[in-house]
Amino acid sequence: MKVFISADMEGVAGVVHQEHTHRDGREHDRARTLMTEEVNAAVEGALEAGATEILINDSHGTMRNLIPELVHNEADYIIGSPKMLAMMQGIDSSYDAAILLGHHARMGQDGILNHSFSGKVVQNIKVNGVDYGEIGINAAIAGVFGVPAVLVTGCQHAASEVEQLIPSVETAIVKQTVNRYTSRNLTPVKSQALIKQKMIDALNKKDEITPFVIEGPYVVEISYLHAGFADAAEVLPIVEKVDGVTHRFESNDFITAFRYIRSLITLASPV
Ligand SMILES: [Zn+2]
Known part of the structure; x- marks a missing residue:
């Protein structure tokens, strides 16, 4: 079983501000550690559920956030940009499941640090009359390759955004958004335990989750x-x-x- 993990940062427990998410932020390195540890928890869960190959794609900002010496030894990881498929670089039809880790609600909605691809530029993206953010579009890219998005981790609003698109998806809610820059968080130990368990649950039921496809044209x-x-x-x-x-x-x-x-x-x- 091959598992693909797209790892963003805004939906990681304890991350609430640009001080965490921006390259020059004082707490950025701490946030990078928290992100890498949540990714590792997902890798642990995937291994326990029977994954034989795990690819992590760093999908936040510079896309150079994962801390190499901390990344789980059983996974490969992509860092750097530009990448043709951006947050979904590396996925192809050989994968059995995709995970959107540390993801967040789209711009204009409730949800910690919400935005759609660029918080500086984008107000909204509609495809065939329906609003989508990163969660919907990334899940649909996986869908192009026939890969189901089986787990999303982040705040409660990120969870409800994906549940509206993929009702049977698993979610790991590691923090409760209070407002755009404030959240009530699980501690790192608890968020990682939750992600590991939800990863196991998601992979165990992956065959029941249909790939999310937005029909063309x-x-x-x-x-x-x-x-x-x-x-x-x-x-x-x-x-x-x-x-x-x-x-x-x-x-x-x-x-x-x-x-x-x-x-x-x-x-x-x-x-
Ligand atoms: Zn991000």
Whole structure:
């Protein structure tokens, strides 16, 4: 059994602020440790459930967060960027299950440190009229390869976001969001124990969880936080302007659509 883990940071217990999540934050190295330890708990659970190959993809910010000397010895890990599939780099149809660890709610919703791919640029992403954040889009990338997203870890709002898309998914709620920058957390020992157990539960029922697929063709609308970002991104020929802050494009292929989404965010991002 091959298991893929996408490891983000905002949904890790004890992480509540840019001081944790940003490269230059004073508590960043502590948050990196907490993230690596939660990943290791997931690896432990996967091994106990029978995994024979585990790949971790570092999917937060710089994508250079996992602390190599602390990473579980039975897993391989990808760090660095850019990566064509970003938070899902490394997944393919040979995997049996995908885990979204340390994930968070989409921009505009309740949920600790909520955002959608770029908190500086993106207000919302719609695919065929439905709003998606990182959880939905990453689960759908796994779905393209026929891989079910079986476990999401993070706050209660991240859990409910995925449950609306994949009712039978397992969730490990390691913290309760109080507001965007405040949460009530499990201690590291308890959050790691919960993640390990939920990983075992999720892999034991993986055959009951269907891959999450967004059916094509795709009409994508991306809204930015202000018109200046739309102005910068409209150089991409595929886009059509919906209003001052919104672009629309169409694609028949989900991975292609995802690549356009990322291209627009990159173009819009201030240098
Ligand atoms: Zn992140």
